[in-house]
C-alpha cells in the first residue's frame with residue numbers, strides 16, 4: 136500500500152478541545168491547554184506518524200502515513216485586531232489542507248427550539264456561534280475537487296450514549312460530513328478510529344517533514360507559550376486576554392564537541408546544561424501590570440516557577456528564566472505589534488540580525 140501524507144486542519148469554536156486533541160494524537164504536549172476560551176492564538180502544526188495496519192479477514196487495514204495536524208484558534212466573531220489576526224490563522228489553515236476536522240463540544244447541547252421556531256437565551260447565543268463556525272465550513276463545499284470534513288463530537292465522556300444519537304442527527308442535517316465520530320480527546324476515546332479514517336482520506340504522497348520531527352515551531356515559541364499558559368491559569372478577568380509573551384533572550388547551552396567539531400556526550404561529572412531565557416510579558420495597562428507582578432512580586436514568581444518547571448522538562452536542561460512585565464497601551468488593536476508577535480516574523484528578525492552581525 137503506497138505511503139500517504141497530508142495536512143489536516145482542526146477547527147471549531149473556542150474551548151471545543153482542539154489543542155487537547157492535537158496533544159492526544161501526538162502523544163505529547165505541543166499546544167497549551169486551559170479551561171479558558173481563546174487559549175490558542177496561532178496555527179500550531181504537529182506531525183503524527185501512523186504505522187501501516189495490515190489487512191486481515193475482518194479489517195481492511197490502512198497504509199502508513201504522515202498526518203500533519205494543524206491546530207487553530209477558536210472560531211469567533213473578531214472584535215480586536217488580535218481577534219482578526221486569530222481568525223486569519225483559521226482561514227489560512229483552511230486554505231492549504233487535505234482534510235478538515237470540525238470539532239464540536241457536546242456539552243453545548245442542541246439549540247432547543249421554542250414553538251416560534253427560534254432558539255432563546257444562552258441557547259440562541261450558542262446557536263449563533265455554531266452557525267458562524269459552520270459558515271466557514273460551508274465555503275469548503277465550493278473548493279475545487281471538494282474537501283472532506285470529518286465532524287468530531289468531543290467530550291463524550293461527559294454525556295450518556297443515548298444523548299449522542301440526537302447530536303449526530305442534528306449536525307448531519309446541517310452539512311454533508313464525510314464522517315461523524317464521537318470522541319473524547321481528554322480520555323482518548325475513538326482516536327485510533329479517527330486516525331484510521333483520516334489516513335484513508337489522505338492522498339498518496341511522501342513525507343512533508345523528517346520522520347522524527349514533531350513540529351515546525353521553534354523551541355523559543357513553545358517556551359513563550361508555556362509562560363502564557365501559566366498566566367492564563369494563574370490570573371483572572373481580563374489579564375490573560377490582554378497578555379502577550381515575547382522571548383527577548385534565548386541562550387542555548389554549550390554543546391560538547393570532539394576534535395572534529397562533532398557533538399559528543401557530556402563528560403561525566405559535568406553539570407546538567409543550562410538554558411538562559413529572558414521573556415517580556417506585555418499587558419495593556421498599569422493595573423494589569425500590578426496584577427501580573429503581584430504583592431512583592433509573588434505572582435510573577437509563581438508564574439516563573441511553574442513555567443520554568445515545564446520548560447526544563449521540555450528542553451531536558453536546567454533553565455534560568457527571567458520575566459519582565461511591560462505595558463504596551465492597547466496592543467491588541469495595533470496591527471504592527473500583533474504581526475511582530477508571530478513566531479514566523481520573529482524568526483525573520485533573528486535571521487536578519489544574525490546576517491547583519493556576520494557582515495560586521
Ligand SMILES: Nc1nc2c(ncn2[C@@H]2O[C@H](COP(=O)(O)OP(=O)(O)OP(=O)(O)O)[C@@H](O)[C@H]2O)c(=O)[nH]1
Pocket residue numbers: 147148149150151152153154155156167168169170171172173174175176207208209210289290291292293318319320321322
Ligand atoms: N471532559 C472533557 N474535557 C475536555 C475534552 N477535551 C478538552 N477538554 C477540556 O476543554 C477545555 C478546552 O480545551 P482546549 O483543548 O484548550 O480547547 P481549544 O478548542 O483548543 O480552545 P481554544 O484555544 O480556546 O480555541 C480544557 O479544559 C480541556 O481540558 C474531553 O474530551 N472531555
